[in-house]
Amino acid sequence: MARYLHIFDPWNFPLCTCPKKYSIDPYTGCEHRCLYCYISSYIKDPWRVRPKKDFLRLLERDLKNAPKLPVSMSNSSDPYPKMEKSAKITRGTLNLLKKYDFPVLVLTKSDLVTRDLDILSSMKAVVSLTITTADENLARKLEPFAPPPERRIRALYELSSHGIPTIVRIDPIIPGINDSPHEIEDLVRELAGAGIRQIIASTYKAKPDNFKRLIHVFRDREEKLREIYYRNNEMIRGIRYAPRDLRMSLLGTVKRIADRYSIPFSVCREGLPLNTAPTCDGSHLLHNNKDQV
Numbered sequence: 001m002a003r004y005l006h007i008f009d010p011w012n013f014p015l016c017t018c019p020k021k022y023s024i025d026p027y028t029g030c031e032h033r034c035l036y037c038y039i040s041s042y043i044k045d046p047w048r049v050r051p052k053k054d055f056l057r058l059l060e061r062d063l064k065n066a067p068k069l070p071v072s073m074s075n076s077s078d079p080y081p082k083m084e085k086s087a088k089i090t091r092g093t094l095n096l097l098k099k100y101d102f103p104v105l106v107l108t109k110s111d112l113v114t115r116d117l118d119i120l121s122s123m124k125a126v127v128s129l130t131i132t133t134a135d136e137n138l139a140r141k142l143e144p145f146a147p148p149p150e151r152r153i154r155a156l157y158e159l160s161s162h163g164i165p166t167i168v169r170i171d172p173i174i175p176g177i178n179d180s181p182h183e184i185e186d187l188v189r190e191l192a193g194a195g196i197r198q199i200i201a202s203t204y205k206a207k208p209d210n211f212k213r214l215i216h217v218f219r220d221r222e223e224k225l226r227e228i229y230y231r232n233n234e235m236i237r238g239i240r241y242a243p244r245d246l247r248m249s250l251l252g253t254v255k256r257i258a259d260r261y262s263i264p265f266s267v268c269r270e271g272l273p274l275n276t277a278p279t280c281d282g283s284h285l286l287h288n289n290k291d292q293v
């Protein structure tokens, strides 16, 4: 029988600094089709969203027997695809997590998350929205089918005003594409106004398929990206990283901007000494939200 509650990072990736937690994905596949997406290298038919079979029943069985740890939802899909409006599987999942007292870290690019404000504000929940740029045109190229950044920022305002801790993932930062310090500062200024509690950032890692999609759209960046990711790159457990000095410089810039706005900062899977937030994934922000308002 399928199990849907899994330990996050069972492979113990050497640069992962996350506290122990579970990972769940109510859906397989993701319709946002981000150019830089990693799931296309390990999920068949990655852009077709389908609900997992008998998800809520089997998840409840898993939750009844599992030690209490935070649950991260979702890491290989978006828990709020369009189909969720009527399928309500993510909403059912939140209800189960609340019932069995499992804290949840929601990761999404969709403002549909605000539909579930009522549940999120009555349980231990933190919501992370990924926003890689505030530039609508650039976002349309990078994440062609995701809600525009402006809608995601509005969702942050709404979540924060209901006492739900929010985080923004500026992830990934792609050299020469969304790394302009001015534009990052414009974005962070807006995020500070929306009351976010942490910024998590990470650099792009090249996989053959996401690299192909990226250079197909950003042809003028091909040479530079090849140099960074195929000639001067660092390999970490078989993954193509940009060289450490470049990553330090890109992420150090984001950290300095976050510092200026007094927003705690962390990096994700980078192995760089830049964190100012108590946990890299925001799990320190998990408190009963109904006690915080």
Ligand code: SF4
Pocket (backbone or CB within 6 Å): 030, 031, 032, 033, 034, 036, 037, 038, 039, 075, 076, 077, 078, 109
């Ligand atoms: S939202 Fe995440 S899972 Fe979905 S396509 Fe974009 S990067 Fe991939």
